[in-house]
Amino acid sequence: MHARSTEETIFCGIEIAKKLTPGSIVALFGDLGVGKTTLVKGIIHALTGVPLEEICSPTFNYLNCYEGSMNVYHFDLYRLSSVEDFLHLGFEEFFFLKGVCCIEWSERILPLLPEHIHSLTLKHMEEGGREIIYEVSERSLR
Structure with missing residues (x-):
């Protein structure tokens, strides 16, 4: 997928949300400022109906x-120091709930992620906008 604007990135999130089921884990990868939070806004809006303007990044409180x-x-998880911090905060329990977990900076807890994840990698495109690579992984990341 390619998105050339904030609106297109949100739309991509809405489309991706159609592929998610209760218990899905969405692992997001990409550089700072590439649009991970914007993509997640589309997913959250599609699955919950929460207005876009009420959805914000949990950068300072993690969740x-x-x-x-x-x-x-x-x-x-941008500010997370270690896998141990994630475990200490009790966040791993959310993986077993019936909701959807969307995890920005998921590479920080890669060893903890379950075998089945929805992986979203965002990259800046030279001509502007972003490329969004969507994959469903069955392989073990442990």
């Missing part, structure tokens, strides 16, 4: 929870 027809747990 925002959104309730709706399917709950979404939005993690931003």
